[in-house]
Amino acid sequence: MDALLLTDDEQKFFGSLPAALKEEWEVQTQIPMSEETPSQLVLRYKMAHFDDPRLQKIMKGLRGDMSRDSVANALRSVNIGTLSMEQLAELFFILGIGVMSRMITVLLQCATTDDDLEGVAGLTRIRSALHEANVSQSQA
Amino acid sequence: MISEIASKSGSPVPNLDRWIFRDREAIEQRFGMELEKVLEMYHSDSGRKELLLKMKQIDPSLNGNINQALETVTDNMKELKTKESFLMKMVKLPIRTVKAVANAVMKHPVLSALGALAVIAALVYFFGPAAVGTGEVGTAAAGAFKDTVLGKVVVPTPGMGVGAAADLPVTGGLSDVAAGGMAESAGSLAGESGRFIEGARISEAAVDSIRSAADAIAKDPKIRTVDPIGTFFELMENSSK
Structure with a gap:
């Protein structure tokens, strides 16, 4: 079982979970992380490469109709969890530290099982990897 | 692709996005040298001049935007290196970590x-x-x-x-x-x-x-x-x- 790498604020959400759910988990403190700037994220969006055929098909469908219903249906038809690791990596890179952190907060608030916390642990690992990559390049 | 769309629309707007590249290979092909070499040149006065000259030769329509284009492409290269570093770290993660995330997202x-x-x-x-x-x-x-x-x-x-x-x-x-x-x-x-x-x-x-x-x-x-x-x-x- 991975440890949960949580910020101080996230540890408060973890602290409010039922004792039985928390007992097996080790929590480590994630050092404060800077979020990417909007202009950095814009560049990442422009560099992104989503070649999953399902995403391409959705995109083609949206070209003719970007109404509320059509966008909502497109969103419903994509389950990000079924994407390949490469496509997930593309996604997390464009989401950045900020949105990933909000996903972690949401998952901590919804967590009812060990599997949910496994998901939190995984997300915190990926966020930490992104943070390290950000820092290594800003210092280069 | 963005510039292709602009071109098809008949828009005369010169697009600095032509100087944003999705991967290392595309940048290296455009400049005819390794990405690290381009970055190294960017950090010296003579190297910068050489890069600006090269970009102007490749894309004369840049004109007054050439310095901005060089800044854009330099930021792009830095983000590409960050991405490479992140992808390497993702690959090294245990498969079960990524699977746990995927399962949580599906749920x-x-x-x-x-x-x-x-x-x-x-x-x-x-x-x-x-x-x-x-x-x-x-x-x-x-x-x-x-x-x-x-x-x-x-x-x-x-x-x-x-x-x-x-x-x-x-x-x-x-x-x-x-x-x-x-x-x-x-x-x-x-x-x-x-x-x-x-x-x-x-x-x-x-x-x-x-x-x-x-x-x-x-x-x-x-x-x-x-x-x-x-x-x-x-x-x-x-x-x-």
């Missing part, structure tokens, strides 16, 4: 919706008809977004911090920015540089929209229900009435 549709929102925004805003800086095409697409989720979330005005945006009522949208305040604020900027800055601000607003959507989802438990996407749209609509 909680609200997380998938958030990711999907970002993917669709990426595809639509940056690779599709709404790609900024493409003149009429970009404006028309911004209008088309008026009734969509990205058109309903708050968009910060230039100079407003991301944190401040989260405290604002959810209203307005990219179309408002394109049609109103943004155009006005960019109006005093002449020519291509003005259009580039306007485009950049709209792009950043799109990114902030996704962050705002994430904030809304994190703050409001009502969104995390059976149909998070439908609920999310309803909340956005109600708050903009």
Whole structure:
């Protein structure tokens, strides 16, 4: 079982979970992380490469109709969890530290099982990897 | 692809996005040398001059924007190196870690919706008809977004911090920015540089929209229900009435 790498604020959400759910988990403190700037994220969006055929098909469908219903249906038809690791990596890179952190907060608030916390642990690992990559390049 | 769209639309707007590359190979092919060498040259006066000359030869239409193009491509190279570093770290993660994330996302549709929102925004805003800086095409697409989720979330005005945006009522949208305040604020900027800055601000607003959507989802438990996407749209609509 991975440890949960949580910020101080996230540890408060973890602290409010039922004792039985928390007992097996080790929590480590994630050092404060800077979020990417909007202009950095814009560049990442422009560099992104989503070649999953399902995403391409959705995109083609949206070209003719970007109404509320059509966008909502497109969103419903994509389950990000079924994407390949490469496509997930593309996604997390464009989401950045900020949105990933909000996903972690949401998952901590919804967590009812060990599997949910496994998901939190995984997300915190990926966020930490992104943070390290950000820092290594800003210092280069 | 963005520049192809601009070209097809007949828009005369020279696009600095021609100097943004998806991967190392594309940059190295354009400059005819390794990415690290280009970065090294950027850090010396003589190297910079040489790079500017090369870029001008490759793309004479850059003219007055050439320094901006060099800054863009340099930032692009730095982000590419960050991406390479991140991908290497992702590959080294145990498969069960990635699988656990995928399972959690599949179980909680609200997380998938958030990711999907970002993917669709990426595809639509940056690779599709709404790609900024493409003149009429970009404006028309911004209008088309008026009734969509990205058109309903708050968009910060230039100079407003991301944190401040989260405290604002959810209203307005990219179309408002394109049609109103943004155009006005960019109006005093002449020519291509003005259009580039306007485009950049709209792009950043799109990114902030996704962050705002994430904030809304994190703050409001009502969104995390059976149909998070439908609920999310309803909340956005109600708050903009």
